[in-house]
Amino acid sequence: MRDVRRANRASLLTDLFHGGRQSRQELGDTTALSQASVSNLIGEMIEEGLVEEAGLVGSDGGRPRALLRVAPGYxxxxxxxxxxxxxxxxxxxxxxxxxxxxxxxxxxxxxxxxxxxxxxxxxxxxxxxxxxxxxxxxxxxxxxxxxxxxxxxxxxxxxxxxxxxxxxxxxxxxxxxxxxxxxxxxxxxxxxxxxVGQAEMWFGAGRGARHAVIVMVGTGVGAAVVVDGRSYRGAHSNAGEWGHTTLVYDGDVCRCGAKGCLEAYIGSGKVIARLAEVTGQEPDPKLLNRVLAAQGELDEGVAEVIRQTVGYLGAGIAGLVNLFSPERIVLGGPAGLPLGERFLSDIRDAAARNALRHPYSRTRIDLCQLGPDxxxxxxxxxxxxxxxxxxxxxxxxxxxxxxxxxxxxxxxxxxx
CATH class of the missing domain: 3.30.420.40 (ATPase, nucleotide binding domain)
Incomplete structure (x- = not known):
């Protein structure tokens, strides 16, 4: 009985947290619990201070119904x-x-x-x-x-x-x-x-999707894979090390020691080093953001580095499309978000060229909504x-x- 009670409370609490303010009747409809169960369990949680009333909503010919929410200060x-x-x-x-x-x-x-x-x-x-x-x-x-x-x-x-x-x-x-x-x-x-993937699924660009991949591109490169609404961790929590999948056989050396990893081509440290080489500037951590924020057309050498980076990023995303066939891929991170803000159409084009047509046609590539950090x-x-x-x-x-x-x-x- 304690397990059933816990599960029913979890259902109500989760629905309130993610669905926003609702009446007891609405909670009964969305959770499929009886009105008596909803009333009893909500009463417990109000007494504990976990749930609180937050306004009223009119009803058809009856008394206004109290709206409930998870108490922010609990x-x-x-x-x-x-x-x-x-x-x-x-x-x-x-x-x-x-x-x-x-x-x-x-x-x-x-x-x-x-x-x-x-x-x-x-x-x-x-x-x-x-x-x-x-x-x-x-x-x-x-x-x-x-x-x-x-x-x-x-x-x-x-x-x-x-x-x-x-x-x-x-x-x-x-x-x-x-x-x-x-x-x-x-x-x-x-x-x-x-x-970050969990936060984007709850509050950001992944909201409403059941199958999604949230990718983060910064100094490191990683992904959060969501399958049927649940985070996929793999047998030993290794799932999501997207940056260490091989993009180029026997290619550039990655920080992990292997050669040809995706991170060796799109990780911000590697991209900044290439930009520093073609511009003659110091490899400042903010160099990539300065380049992307510059107005007008990019210098030829800089444009080529960015073109290659965008192509590699799109190819990596295409691999995720082919492997997981998600509804949505969400691009973020300190390097991924500014790249996407300026070159999202090019990233999508590169992904389309390298992905199978049918799964790609059913996938949307969006930007993170919660910021780069x-x-x-x-x-x-x-x-x-x-x-x-x-x-x-x-x-x-x-x-x-x-x-x-x-x-x-x-x-x-x-x-x-």
């Missing part, structure tokens, strides 16, 4: 983006209004090609969590979870997430345990592209997904509802 969620040179931490309420922001530079690890030092990253993540909580003026016990987006594969099979990233030198980094040792806030760790926001959706899946109940909850404060404290002590 709890708060934090999200972080661990980049190669900086950590960004953000805090949101349950209406996804940003209440806090912090950013810190990161120390590099030892060895050639090493990314951020894991110990430094964990320290700055915890420092950032403290900073955004203080900025928002809330208690840390009110934070329902801390989601962290990272590069590479995140192994979720053990007690705490472990990160494997050849490109940044993170080989079996127990980031989940490192963070849990420093805070009581529940920790969620996920690949950054997958975190949405990893922290995407990571903040990870604890919300757990909240919705559990129907707002802590993992050890019994049948009786609790007070709002006690319920939130109990929920925040749960572990994914």
């Amino acid at each position: 709890g708060y969620v934090a999200g972080a983006d661990v980049g190669e040179s900086r950590v960004t931490v953000e805090l949101y309420d349950l209406a996804m209004s940003r209440l806090g922001f912090a950013q810190f530079p990161l120390e590099s690890g030892s060895g050639a090609g090493a990314g951020a030092d894991p110990e430094s990253a964990a320290e700055k993540l915890l420092e950032g969590l403290d900073a955004v909580v203080a900025e928002a003026g809330i208690e840390k016990s009110e934070v329902l979870g801390f989601g962290v987006g990272v590069a590479g594969v995140v192994d979720q099979s053990g007690e705490a997430p472990v990160v494997h990233s050849q490109t940044t030198g993170w080989d079996g980094v127990p980031l989940g345990r490192m963070l849990r040792d420093g805070t009581d806030v529940p920790i969620f760790v996920e690949n950054g592209a997958k975190a 949405a990893v922290a926001m995407g990571a903040a959706t990870l604890p919300i997904a757990r909240l919705l899946a559990d129907g707002g109940l802590p993992v050890t909850a019994g049948a009786a509802p609790m007070s709002r404060a006690a319920h939130r404290r109990s929920l925040s002590r749960g572990r994914p």
